Amino acid sequence: MLWAAGELKQAFVIEMKKAARRPWGWLFLAAFSLFFYVAEVPGASPCLLQDLDAGPRLVTSFGEWGRLSLITLWIIGGTYSLFVSLYMVASLREETLHWEPLCVTPWAGSVAVSGTKLLAIGIWTTMLTVLASMATFLKPETRKVWVPFGWEYFPLYMALLLVQSLTWTAISFFLFNLSRSRLLAVFGTVITATLIPMLSSLSPNLARTLLYRSLISWNFVGPLEPLGLIPAVLALQGVGLFGVMLISFASGTLVRGRYVEWHGIRTTKSGLILGFGLAMALGASVGLTYDLESWKAPFVQECLPWLQQGRPYIWDARGKLIFHPGKYTVIKTQPHLLPLWTEGLAGSRELFQLPQDDCVLVALYPKGQEVPPELRGAVARFQPLLKRAALWSAEPRLVVIPSGFLMGIEATKGFLFIPQDEVSHSDVSWVASMLAWELTSDLKMDFPERVYLVLYLLAAIDLEEGLLEELRRGEYPPELPAQGKDVIQSILEHWQRGEKLGHETYVRMLLQGTER
């Protein structure tokens, strides 16, 4: 045994110290913190496939925090890889400057020593990233919706984030050993990381777009599907990336052998790692492509003849989301034609139906859990508003629907169907207005009365004042559909009467038609 665990640990600690003492690393931390604080980070929902704008989202739980870090760093891969690469190259550069006392030691060229360096830099950059992402909790609106759920997935996301960091580290390691050029190593890594998101646009087709979207969103992980739409694909992506990391690392140690000081270093282990990495990366790529493709239906119908299908498909032939598998299952199908395979699911779950044109959205949820735990904090923001609506209907229940099935919020039979992205949308006023508008949709009232009711509902969460201000200025806020300017006066008069009589009393009067 060349290296005992104790020595390996000590080498790791020393490498970490080297990394921690690079002052520019803290500049990156500050820059990333700022980015996480101000960035409007899109969600990873499957609707990305249809290029729908999910809007800026709040971090609602432990799980979402992990996903935020993971997905953001894929999306800004170019910048992130620059940061990781600079660390790696700085460390390797020191090695080449002081190569003589180093290379004359028996184990300097060992895979274990280089691996420790890689691991230390990977862990260090991951730690800085997680630290930077905590800046999101400085936002009061994030703290308001935060719930301690999804923590069990957090280690998994961090592991994937580490693999991501290690991959950039290993690519830098390879490029530096190939060229001994800091510039090539850093920019080569950055170009590689930047090119990946461009791959699908070079030659777009649905399969490639699907693969690309799945890659950058880690198989569409989200609060409804913490392990992604197809958990096997999430695993394969992790394995594939790990394989790429092993290939880069092993190739780096092999090409290093070209330099005089590394001549004669045994390459058996590097060769084994290279073979292992190739097997992992190729195996995962094949599995990934096959798996994603097998969930794509051969038909393009909007309303699908599910009964004729022996199995579910996630996307139709155009890539449109038609089935959301997992604990929270949603199917878009013809009315009253639930496919046979859903019967097994329906036994232990609650079933909701939402008519949509000629189709129906069928949602199968765990009993009493129409809101996934990770979004409970975000949904709680709207509860007072829903309670107020009980004046004219039973308090409606909010059902969180995976993004990609609905364009907005829709109501039916006491249920409000809200897309997942809208729940955690950072603009609470926008979402609440949509909810309030939908809650008043069945009431036979004229426009000013309906707007008054919307304002009344919004007052439950103290959001009416801003809208009123705009109306008083003679403008329609963007949250409300605009009508003529003369209508504004009528809305404001309703509000004044409500203030005078008491809003609840006045709303009851309006509902009973007393005021007409």
Place this chain on the structure above:
Amino acid sequence: MIKVERLTKYYGKVRALKGIDLEIGTGVFGLLGPNGAGKTTFIRIIATLLPPTSGKATVFGHDVVQDKIPIRKMLGYLPQEYGAYPKLTGWEYLEYIAILKGIRHPRRQIAQLLAQFRLTEVAKRRVTSYSIGMLRRLGIVQALLGDPKVLLVDEPTGGLDPEERVRFRELLMGLGSERIVVLSTHIVEDVAMVCDRLAVLKEGEIVYQGTTQGLIQAFQGKVYEVEVLEDEAKMWLSIWGERVLTTQRRDAGRVVHVLGKVEGGRPVAPSLEDAYLALIRS
């Protein structure tokens, strides 16, 4: 035992070593020669950092090309241009090198060596804050970690003040009592003070190998001392040219050691420096 047979090294078309044969046993062995004579190339080949173009070099029977790891396990090396990781403290750096050398539980050894080389007080300071002398001492400490059987030191006294240089020489003498120490330098004084045996390299060839006394003996009766006036010194030095070995100020003139008989000169016992310079210039 270090054994070298017909060792040749080319850098492109430049022949840095020209078929060297050499045997080095326990003790401090001096490798003396002007800059560019091939000393560092020789040291690097022995240190397994550079492969020879032809010929053979072994360290305790291990070939420097085939058996790098066994040789590295018994090697301590202080290179000519030495710098440690600037981000680490002296202690951390030594711990790191100890790990790379495969030394288990090195803390006690590191503490002892740091104390021996008067570095204990600065051990927790970053290496960037070290003086050249401290860095050299740190360099020798890292070379001595693991108690190597062979110690290679390349131009170790460069940048040291006189006091540190004296101390360093004493140290090397002590180390040479139980291991092979190869001291590569162009400073004759270092070799004169420390080494029993030496080899003189000139343009990649060994022009002398043997004891220091033997080298001095070889030029016995061939070195003459002349006293010249300062005003005439320039003229005489240009007349004697390459034969001038050393000059030294004395009163209003200079004392010049010249190779070979000169008018007004008297034969003197040559110093090692005289002998070395005479050898190089002959």
